[in-house]
Amino acid sequence: MKNTLHILLFIMLASTLSVSAEKLLIFRQGSANFEEVVKAVKAEIDGELDIVDHVLSKDAKYKEFVDKTRAEKPDLLLLLDNKAVNFAKKFNQEKDDYAKNLKGVAAMGLNLRKELEGNKNICAVEYEVPAYTMITGFRYMVKTDIKNVLVFYRKSEQQAVIDNATKLLSKEGITLKAMNAEEYGESDEQVNFFLQRNVMREMYHSDTDLVWVISDSVLLNNDNFAEVWVNAARKNKKPFIAGIKTFASPDMQFCAYAASPNHTDLGSQVAEMIFAVIDGSTPEEIGVEYILSVEKNANLKKVASNKLELNEERMQDVKVLGK
Amino acid sequence: MKHPEHYIKKRLIFLFASLFLTVYLSAQELRVYQTSTIPVKDREKALKADASLSGISVTVFGQFREFSSANKTKAKYLIVPSSFVKFNPDYKPVYQFAKNGQTNTKLMILTSKADWTMDKIGTGKVGIVDELGRKDTKTYVQDIAGKFKLIKRVTKPDDLMPLLVLENADYIIIRSHNYDILKKKFTAKTIKVGETKTVDHPVICVLKDTPAAEIEKLGKLSPETIKALGYSELKKL
Numbered sequence: 001m002k003n004t005l006h007i008l009l010f011i012m013l014a015s016t017l018s019v020s021a022e023k024l025l026i027f028r029q030g031s032a033n034f035e036e037v038v039k040a041v042k043a044e045i046d047g048e049l050d051i052v053d054h055v056l057s058k059d060a061k062y063k064e065f066v067d068k069t070r071a072e073k074p075d076l077l078l079l080l081d082n083k084a085v086n087f088a089k090k091f092n093q094e095k096d097d098y099a100k101n102l103k104g105v106a107a108m109g110l111n112l113r114k115e116l117e118g119n120k121n122i123c124a125v126e127y128e129v130p131a132y133t134m135i136t137g138f139r140y141m142v143k144t145d146i147k148n149v150l151v152f153y154r155k156s157e158q159q160a161v162i163d164n165a166t167k168l169l170s171k172e173g174i175t176l177k178a179m180n181a182e183e184y185g186e187s188d189e190q191v192n193f194f195l196q197r198n199v200m201r202e203m204y205h206s207d208t209d210l211v212w213v214i215s216d217s218v219l220l221n222n223d224n225f226a227e228v229w230v231n232a233a234r235k236n237k238k239p240f241i242a243g244i245k246t247f248a249s250p251d252m253q254f255c256a257y258a259a260s261p262n263h264t265d266l267g268s269q270v271a272e273m274i275f276a277v278i279d280g281s282t283p284e285e286i287g288v289e290y291i292l293s294v295e296k297n298a299n300l301k302k303v304a305s306n307k308l309e310l311n312e313e314r315m316q317d318v319k320v321l322g323k
Numbered sequence: 324m325k326h327p328e329h330y331i332k333k334r335l336i337f338l339f340a341s342l343f344l345t346v347y348l349s350a351q352e353l354r355v356y357q358t359s360t361i362p363v364k365d366r367e368k369a370l371k372a373d374a375s376l377s378g379i380s381v382t383v384f385g386q387f388r389e390f391s392s393a394n395k396t397k398a399k400y401l402i403v404p405s406s407f408v409k410f411n412p413d414y415k416p417v418y419q420f421a422k423n424g425q426t427n428t429k430l431m432i433l434t435s436k437a438d439w440t441m442d443k444i445g446t447g448k449v450g451i452v453d454e455l456g457r458k459d460t461k462t463y464v465q466d467i468a469g470k471f472k473l474i475k476r477v478t479k480p481d482d483l484m485p486l487l488v489l490e491n492a493d494y495i496i497i498r499s500h501n502y503d504i505l506k507k508k509f510t511a512k513t514i515k516v517g518e519t520k521t522v523d524h525p526v527i528c529v530l531k532d533t534p535a536a537e538i539e540k541l542g543k544l545s546p547e548t549i550k551a552l553g554y555s556e557l558k559k560l
Contacts, residue, residue: 043388044457133485140508171435171488171511265478268388272475275457281473290489292482316362317481 022278023050025074027065027084028108030055033263034080037108040267041078045274049076062087066094069102076277077104078270085109085122092121103283105273107266113160113288123283125269127261129243130290131165131212134259136172137296138210138241141257141318143309148175150202150238151212152195152219155180161214177208181219192224199228203236213242213255230254239306248299250322256302265293297321352398353541355383356390356407357525358452360480360504361553369551375543386478387453399530400541402552403454405523410459416526417538420554422500429518430496432468439493441469441517447493448473450486467519468496484509500553524554 024045028034042051052072056064065087069077079085088104106112106124116122131151139146149169153162162178169176179198184190203211213220213229220229230252233240239256242248248258269292276286296318303310353376355366367383370376379400384390394401397413408416419426432441432449439447453476455463464474475492477483480501486492488511496519497505527541542559549557 043392048457130485130489132489136485136509168488173510265482268476268478276473276475279473289491290485292477292485292489292491293479 021048021050022075023052023072024076024078024274025069025072026051026053026078026080027056027068027087028053028078028080030057033261034108036263037080037267037270040264041271041274044268044271049274049278056081056083062090066091069099073098074102076274077102078274079104079106079122080108082109082112082115085112085115085124088122089119103277105270105277105283107270111157114157116288120282120284123273123277123286124288125266125273126288126290128161128215128291129259129261129294130168131161131176132168132172133290133292133294134241134243134257135169135174135210135212137259137294138239138257139172140314141296141298141311142239142303143311144209146174146209148177148207149210149212150177150179150205150208151214152179152181152199153214154186154191154216154218155182156186157218158214158216176212177202188218188221188223191218192221192228195219195224195228199232200235203232203238208238211238211240213240213247215242215244233302237306239302239308245295245297245321248297248302248321250299250301253299253302253305256299256306256308258297258299259294260297261291262293262295266291269293295319351378352380352382353400353402354390354394354398355381355402355552356387356404356454357402357552358404358454358480358498358501359553360501361551366552369548373545373548375540375545387456388478391456397530399533399537401528402525403528405526406455406459406463408526408528410455410463413530414528415531416528416560418527418542419558419560420524420526420549420552421556421558422524422554424556425524426558427521427523428498429521430467431499431502431515432494432496432517432519433487433502433513434494434516435487435490435511435513436493437514439516444469444471444494446472448475448491449494449496450475450477450483450492451496452477452480452483464496467522468517480505481508484511484513487511487513525552526560527557 026038028038038053045051054068069091077088079088085106091099104122106122108127110127112124112126116124135146135149166176179202181191181194184194233254240254241257242255243260245258245260247255273286277283298318298320300320363383363385367381370381401414408414449471451464451474453460460474460476464471477486483495483497484505487495488509529538542557544557
């Protein structure tokens with residue numbers, strides 16, 4: 001009888017302890033990169049939090065987000081794309097205190113620094129690889145010094161990105177020449193017209209060592225991609241670099257180097273942020289961080305046609321594409 | 324047609340053989356985790372080619388999480404940062420790596436902004452390469468450097484400089500030889516604001532019940548292997 005009582009007390013204590021773990025609710029897409037990030041987050045959290053993983057379909061509506069959140073009552077959200085971030089922002093505007101105060105960590109969304117400007121409930125890891133990481137990675141790989149970098153951007157969307165990149169690159173003695181592609185107007189046609197007139201012309205300036213290509217669907221589109229961007233990269237000896245691996249594919253003959261997110265390490269970085277919030281830091285003080293760890297990809301055909309010499313001993317963590 | 328008992332016997336023999344091999348191989352495994360900029364494959368190649376480790380399976384890990392996850396089934400022998408032993412009492416250190424006669428060093432505490440002095444660490448974020456996992460890193464950092472507001476672990480030394488320059492952290496704690504290598508990649512100005520307490524270089528450690536003869540064998544690593552791991556000597560503890 002006494003033993004039975006002890007067992008019952010133990011079960012009650014154990015169930016109390018298991019219930020007391022904080023709950024993390026993940027909203028994400030179902031593709032491989034998202035799986036990889038979530039796998040790394042789960043490995044880092046390693047049982048310290050209860051995790052519920054929910055895949056939002058492409059046509060998921062806000063109601064699905066609300067119903068799942070209300071049913072699970074998580075202590076924290078992990079928001080892995082812009083749709084999840086937008087739903088969470090809307091949820092934070094509901095009337096009840098729980099919804100108003102529910103905190104989140106976001107990643108794998110585009111332009112999160114801008115999307116979360118002034119937001120007090122959601123902190124994030126930016127998905128876009130910063131120019132600093134991309135350019136220092138490329139500079140380390142080649143024997144040519146990089147002093148002047150040319151970039152085309154959209155002022156309406158990317159001014160903060162350019163300001164930060166200018167500040168960070170100056171720490172490495174690199175000058176960023178940023179051309180606003182919306183100078184003739186913000187419509188797609190006006191942006192295309194500007195790029196047609198200026199990409200090739202600017203590249204021929206002798207003080208351009210490198211062209212940084214911002215991955216943006218207005219700057220790079222079906223109408224200008226081959227004609228403006230790839231054409232310029234093929235005709236000129238100046239190397240192009242980007243944050244999309246495919247752009248450094250040898251078949252494309254476009255970029256000499258691409259630094260794309262390392263999804264496993266991104267998961268670790270996200271988990272670190274989750275623990276920071278759980279341990280009492282506010283999303284507001286954490287803010288939006290840059291992604292740290294990247295996969296480095298080189299297109300050696302393009303490096304050769306750009307007449308660049310490689311630092312072979314520094315290629316150990318660089319993946320050579322098309323090998 | 325053979326009796327079903329025949330197949331059952333065969334299966335049982337196979338099962339026991341597999342079990343024996345699993346236990347035997349894990350018992351003869353050396354797992355290695357260091358916070359190093361030397362590529363994993365180079366260190367693994369050197370260890371696998373070392374005659375003193377013949378018959379011992381060697382795995383070198385590039386990230387602490389991978390090492391920690393694998394070592395849930397404890398390997399008999401480890402090469403790990405000296406801090407690991409403090410938090411894992413099942414292991415005892417038996418050999419100490421040394422560099423130019425020194426068995427220890429002080430880690431550098433760096434910042435990129437002059438405002439972040441040592442008296443402000445209580446309000447600042449510090450970055451360090453993960454070598455202990457979340458909970459033990461907190462205790463360890465507080466022990467060797469003091470109490471920071473927030474600790475940010477990164478998976479490899481390469482990520483420390485971007486962490487600082489991109490302002491994801493206010494300070495970083497870094498080994499001086501790793502910093503020398505990173506300076507070739509990143510030229511951004513950093514300021515040394517302090518040093519940690521003395522930290523021993525990595526150690527070879529073994530599970531506590533390991534026989535003396537096996538320990539003796541581990542001390543016979545060749546000078547080439549020791550060099551490939553980034554050190555110059557191995558001292559018995």
